[in-house]
Each structure stands twice: as C-alpha cells, then as structure tokens.
Amino acid sequence: MTLTAEGPQGSYDALRERIAVACRALAVSGLVEHILGHISARTGSGSLLVRGRGPEERGLAFTVVEDVQQVGLDGTGEVPTGWKPPSELPIHTEVLRSRPEVTAVVHAHPPAVVAASVADLPWLPLVGSYDIPAARLAHDGVPVWPRSALIRRRDLARQMVAALGDRPAVVLRAHGLVAVGTGDPAHAVAEAVTRALAVDTLARTALAVAATGAPLRPIPDEDIAELPDLGPAFNVSAMWRHLEARVRHEGPATPLRA
Numbered sequence: 001m002t003l004t005a006e007g008p009q010g011s012y013d014a015l016r017e018r019i020a021v022a023c024r025a026l027a028v029s030g031l032v033e034h035i036l037g038h039i040s041a042r043t044g045s046g047s048l049l050v051r052g053r054g055p056e057e058r059g060l061a062f063t064v065v066e067d068v069q070q071v072g073l074d075g076t077g078e079v080p081t082g083w084k085p086p087s088e089l090p091i092h093t094e095v096l097r098s099r100p101e102v103t104a105v106v107h108a109h110p111p112a113v114v115a116a117s118v119a120d121l122p123w124l125p126l127v128g129s130y131d132i133p134a135a136r137l138a139h140d141g142v143p144v145w146p147r148s149a150l151i152r153r154r155d156l157a158r159q160m161v162a163a164l165g166d167r168p169a170v171v172l173r174a175h176g177l178v179a180v181g182t183g184d185p186a187h188a189v190a191e192a193v194t195r196a197l198a199v200d201t202l203a204r205t206a207l208a209v210a211a212t213g214a215p216l217r218p219i220p221d222e223d224i225a226e227l228p229d230l231g232p233a234f235n236v237s238a239m240w241r242h243l244e245a246r247v248r249h250e251g252p253a254t255p256l257r258a
C-alpha cells in the first residue's frame with residue numbers, strides 16, 4: 001500500500017505527526033542538540049516521508065508536522081516552497097533501497113555516541129538487566145562505519161549501508177548513528193528511536209566506565225542468556241508512550257502544527 005496525502009488514509013497524516021513527535025523525543029532525550037538530525041518513514045515502494053527544513057527551521061526540539069514532507073527515493077517531490085530535504089537524505093534512501101523490510105530510519109548526532117566513537121571505545125554489553133535492549137544489541141554487535149564524511153552522495157551512503165548490514169543500528173565514527181525500524185511505519189519510527197536510545201545508553205555507560213580508568217568488560221554469557229527479549233509491547237510501545245509524555249511535559253509548548 002502507498003500512503004498519499006490525497007488518499008483517504010488518516011494514517012498518512014498520523015505518520016507525519018509520529019515523525020514530528022519522534023524528532024522532539026530525540027531532542028528531549030539528549031540525542032540531538034540543535035538543528036541536525038532527521039527521521040524518515042517509508043510510504044510506498046518508491047517514496048518516504050522525511051523531516052526536512054523549511055525557511056523557519058528552529059531545530060529538532062521544535063519540529064512541526066509541516067517539517068515532514070514526502071519525497072521520492074530520488075529526493076524530488078511536490079513539496080512546499082522553501083522546504084528542503086536533509087542534505088544527508090541518501091542515508092534514508094539507500095537504507096530503504098537496500099533493506100526492503102526497513103520502514104523507518106533515524107539519523108542523529110548523539111554527543112555521547114560521537115565521543116565514544118572518537119575514543120574508539122568498544123560497543124560491549126557492559127550492563128545487563130539495567131537496560132536489556134541495549135545489552136542484547138551490544139551482544140549481537142553494533143557495527144561502526146569508520147568514516148565521518150557528510151553522507152550527501154549515494155556512493156557514501158552505500159558504504160554506510162554495507163557497514164550496517166542486517167543490523168538494527170550502525171555507529172558513524174565521529175559523526176553519529178543510524179538506526180532502523182521494521183513493520184508498520186508508525187511502529188517502525190518508534191522502534192528506530194528506541195534503538196537509537198539503546199546505542200546512546202551503551203555510549204554513555206562506556207564513557208562513564210572508561211572515565212574511572214576501569215577496564216571495559218562485558219557481562220558474562222551466562223547472564224546474557226538470562227536477558228529475555230521483553231517484546232515490542234514493552235520495548236517499543238511502552239517506551240513510545242513514555243517518550244510522547246516526556247515530549248508533552250518537558251518539550252517546548254510550541255504546537256505540533258504550524
């Protein structure tokens with residue numbers, strides 16, 4: 001199914017709002033500081049909704065629904081005057097091209113992830129029950145793309161996608177991260193955000209431990225084996241309700257629609 005602005009689906013507008021709230025959630029969670037970062041969701045085989053920039057750009061914390069517009073995988077589309085897709089749009093389009101099951105992409109520059117990657121700290125399950133999704137993510141492997149180039153071209157994006165492989169997230173050294181979600185696009189946006197949060201948790205923990213001078217030691221496999229996947233109702237849906245509430249209570253009072 002292709003979601004369109006003209007179609008009868010309320011889901012198209014709901015998805016735009018979901019992406020806008022997700023951008024604000026990245027900001028209130030400390031994963032984006034100012035105006036850099038973007039989220040997309042697949043709307044059809046050749047199109048996506050993406051958070052871009054209008055002439056009144058104020059940064060992710062103040063994202064409005066109108067910042068989220070639909071473009072084709074080639075970056076073109078009928079968009080409002082003055083609105084532009086992100087310069088790193090190829091991050092989104094190349095992930096969507098190469099991973100058919102992926103329906104949402106988050107790109108952010110979390111300060112802790114950037115610092116941990118510059119320090120070349122390993123992405124290990126240093127903690128267990130403290131944050132099970134983060135521990136499981138680290139145990140299964142967090143790939144690192146070693147380049148810090150601005151990903152404005154498809155060839156660079158394809159290198160990044162190769163590093164991502166079939167994993168839920170990739171760290172871009174000295175740059176940030178890319179996280180993906182699958183399934184229903186609204187769920188996928190929330191899932192991609194929770195995966196970005198998990199990578200950020202790993203980074204903040206590694207930096208805190210490294211700062212004490214203690215070695216970075218993964219928890220034992222026998223403890224990993226006792227960390228169940230608590231499932232999407234807990235890991236994604238409950239986390240999303242938490243994030244929505246934080247956006248409402250801690251975010252700016254700026255209305256979601258201009």
Ligand SMILES: [Zn+2]
Nearest residue numbers: 088109175176
């Ligand atoms: Zn970037």
